[in-house]
Amino acid sequence: MNKKVNANRELRLARWLTAxxxxxxxxxxxxxxxxxxxxLLWRADFTAFYTGGAIVRQGLGPHLYDLNLQARxxxxxxxxxxxxxxxxxxxxxxxxxxxxxxxxSLLPLGLAFWCWTALQVVILARVIQRLRSMSSGWDATEHWxxxxxxxxxxxxxxxxxxxxxSLFVLWCLIEFYxxxxxxxxxxxxxxxxxxxxxxxxxxxxALVILAGRRWRALTSAGAxxxxxxxxxxxxxxxxxxxDCFHWLNVTSGYFDRFGVYPEVMHNLSCWPWRCRWACCxxxxxxxxxxxxxxxxxxxxxx
Numbered sequence: 526m527n528k529k530v531n532a533n534r535e536l537r538l539a540r541w542l543t544a545x546x547x548x549x550x551x552x553x554x555x556x557x558x559x560x561x562x563x564x565l566l567w568r569a570d571f572t573a574f575y576t577g578g579a580i581v582r583q584g585l586g587p588h589l590y591d592l593n594l595q596a597r598x599x600x601x602x603x604x605x606x607x608x609x610x611x612x613x614x615x616x617x618x619x620x621x622x623x624x625x626x627x628x629x630s631l632l633p634l635g636l637a638f639w640c641w642t643a644l645q646v647v648i649l650a651r652v653i654q655r656l657r658s659m660s661s662g663w664d665a666t667e668h669w670x671x672x673x674x675x676x677x678x679x680x681x682x683x684x685x686x687x688x689x690x691s692l693f694v695l696w697c698l699i700e701f702y703x704x705x706x707x708x709x710x711x712x713x714x715x716x717x718x719x720x721x722x723x724x725x726x727x728x729x730x731a732l733v734i735l736a737g738r739r740w741r742a743l744t745s746a747g748a749x750x751x752x753x754x755x756x757x758x759x760x761x762x763x764x765x766x767x768d769c770f771h772w773l774n775v776t777s778g779y780f781d782r783f784g785v786y787p788e789v790m791h792n793l794s795c796w797p798w799r800c801r802w803a804c805c806x807x808x809x810x811x812x813x814x815x816x817x818x819x820x821x822x823x824x825x826x827x
Contacts, residue, residue: 546673549817552699553682561684567607569689570614571638576602577616578626584791590772602634618690620765622722623756641688648692649681655699659679701730705742714745718753724773736813 560566576599580589588594596613629637653672659672669782676682684691697720704713713734721727734742754766 530715536666539670542674543666543669546670547663547678550673552687553677553679556682557685566638566686567603567634568609569638569703569819570685570690571636571641572599572609573614573616573619574622574626574641574688574690575630575634575637576614577618577623578630580616581623581761582627585621585622587765589616589623589646589761589765590768615776616705617773619757620761620769622690622755624760637690642762645685645688645692648696652692652696652699655696655703656798659699659703659765672726684750690723694720694723698730705734705739708743710739711745713739714747715749716740717746721750721753751801 576595577589579602580586580594580598583598585594585598591617592613595615598612600608629641632640653675656671656675657668660668662673680691683689685727690808697716701713701720703718704710704716717727717730717734720730731746758765
């Protein structure tokens, strides 16, 4: 009898939580619509991506990481009356991503943003499908609770407002994990190379497969990475990757400028000691990488 009462109580709680999550998700949707109506969606990561694509489209790809050039091109895109706080939101991503953004840069900024958003919706559907397959043994109530919590997750809202890459990287890492779990290491390596569009997102999984001696996965990731490097260098010039790493080294010291605002970031920079660590990036990757390797290596499937 007590078990039945407890089960009913848990069911009611799960339904209330699901409704609560869906309410938050609908609120997020309303905020996105309000931002669109107010014409605020240009203040997004997507504008930096679009700027990178526009620079490459204009034949200036070898100078992609010239901050002054980025500022001039971005201001021409935004037009009078619109400007980021520091004068420019820089393009921080690897050069091959600028090539991906070239087709979007053929469209007006607003239309390109919505095309990008539509692509993100497709990726979101795929991620939810993957989450469903990963939780195939759960009942309907548990599935609804999982999906509603995911939709109410604030970084997902920020993903759509900012037009960022987080959802794509999440999809890549889910596919990477599933491929490893199924023993398909070559496929896992390819997904890891795709996730490297945000280099920091691919670093720790790479350390994990290195620690696990998944040599085929490492070889596959390396081969895909060499292919990406070669194709990008052929299109943008051999100096583009040295310029990229020099740019990342320079911008790693940015704090409260050029789009780097640790107080509003969902990462270790927002910890109470962020002011000390944000200016010293080395301990954060070391700490997080050690935790990642420990968690993965302690898993029975590792």
